[in-house]
Amino acid sequence: MAKQLVLIGGGHAHMETLAALPDFIGRGHAVTVVAPSPYHYYSGMGPGMLAGTYQPEDIRFATKRQVEERGGFFVLGRVVRINPLAKTVHLEDGASLPYDVLSCNAGSFVPLVVPVAGSGGPVFTVKPIEELLVARRQLLELAKAGRPRVAVVGGGPSAVEIAGNAWRLLRDAGADQPAIRIFAGTRLLGRVPKPVRRRASASLTSRGIEIIEAVHVREIRDGKVRLDAAADYPADFVFLALGIKPAALFADSGLPVGPDGGLLVNEYLQSPAHPEIFGGGDCIHFAPRPLDKVGVYAVRQNPVLRHNLLAALEGGALRTFEPGGDYLLIYNLGDDTGIFCKRGLVFGGRPAFWIKDYIDRRFMRRFQAL
Incomplete structure (x- = not known):
């Protein structure tokens, strides 16, 4: 008997399932994909899009077109609740969809842990990635009026890449010395190897980007970044x-979640409480061991999710997900250089960026060709 498979999101963990839609549909199953945009943007190339190194079409997958050309149904919308007892997902517009098997790749968001109040300039979170297009346009408008003062609040890899690529954008727009500050909290890149931190700090400071450490941002108010130390910086x-944090959808739906609020899944990427619900990517908490919120795990989950979703529809045996060992990290510093880090090997410069650019473009070509 034909069954209903619903996919929440068209992100990295669902790529191989989307590619295999003809197989699912050819077996008589109906597949519906729900996503808030017709496109899915690759976060690893987002900072480069901010700088202008990449165009939007370089870093996005045409999810809606891919689904519909393969015989599936695409629903433009945002899922706000899952009812596991009725086996339905509920959308922001009030619509609901039934499912027999559900897979969640709902992504993550940047929590607004810093209060934002009063008047002042634009405030952007680094996700969703497509919002960086809007940020790019607004920064360019500000650059026409002078030398905009840009603040980046955060001390992780995303903050480093955003600061470096904002510098590139403004420099290319004619600002010889863009005024950029990173408010890094305790320490910039405090959780990465020291050689990576040293290289990143040296690259940023050599371009006039100021790194402020050992203080925390208290609030953003009236165009100023206010610190715990009672200092104010105009921005x-x-x-x-x-x-980032997993989507709040699962906790709001009363589903079992991990400490970070992600959908709790077992070694099969399956909810232990509701075996017809699966998930992958940033939105899950992998019960066997916590996973870093990096795209490599979503990519590694692809074949397991594809197999297990079909197995769940047809009563087959499930496969276990093995996260694998160490993974490659390469930072895009915005000046055509990068930092490469894997298994203790760290190097920087143009070769590091060339490797990242090659890997990213190859990944995009593979799935865009579908």
Whole structure:
């Protein structure tokens, strides 16, 4: 008997399932994909899009077109609740969809842990990635009027890449010395190897980007970044890069979640409480061991999710997900250089960026070709 498969999101963990839609549909199953945009943007190339190194079409997948050309149904909308007893998902517009098997790749968001109040310049979170297009346009408008003061709040890799690529954007727009400050909290890149931190700090400071450490941002109010130390810094434009959290959808739906609020899944990427619900990517908490919020795990989950979703529809055996070992990290510093880090090997410069650019473009070509 044909069954209903619903996918929440068209992100990295669902790529192979989307590619295999003809197989699902050819077996008589109906597949519906719900996503808030017709496109899915690749976060690893987002800072480069901010700088202008990449155009939007370089870093996005045409999810809606891919689904519909393969015989699936695409619903433009945002899922706000899952009812596991009725086996329905509920959308922001009031619509609901039934499912027999559900897979969640709902992504993550940047929590607004810093209060924003009063008047002042634009404040952008670094996700969703497509909002960086709006940020780019507004920064360019500010650059026409002078030398905009840009604040990046956060001390992780995202803050480093955003600051470096904002510098590139403004420099290319004619600002010889863009005024950019990173408010890094305790320490810039405090959780990465020291050689990476040293290289990143040296690259940013050599371009006049100021790194402020050992203090925390208390609030953003009336065009100023206010610190715990009672100091105020004027800012015409603010990026918030304060880490990411899983979508609140699962906790709001009363589903079992991990400490970070992500959908709790077992070694099969399956909810232990509701075996017809699966998930992957940033929105899950992997019960066997916590996983870093990096795209490599979503990519590694692809074949397991594809297999297990079909197995769940047809009563087959499930496969276990093995996260694998160490993974490659390469930072895009915005000046055609990068920092490469894997298994203790760290190097920087143009070769590091060339490797990242090659890997990212190859990944995009693979799935865009579908």
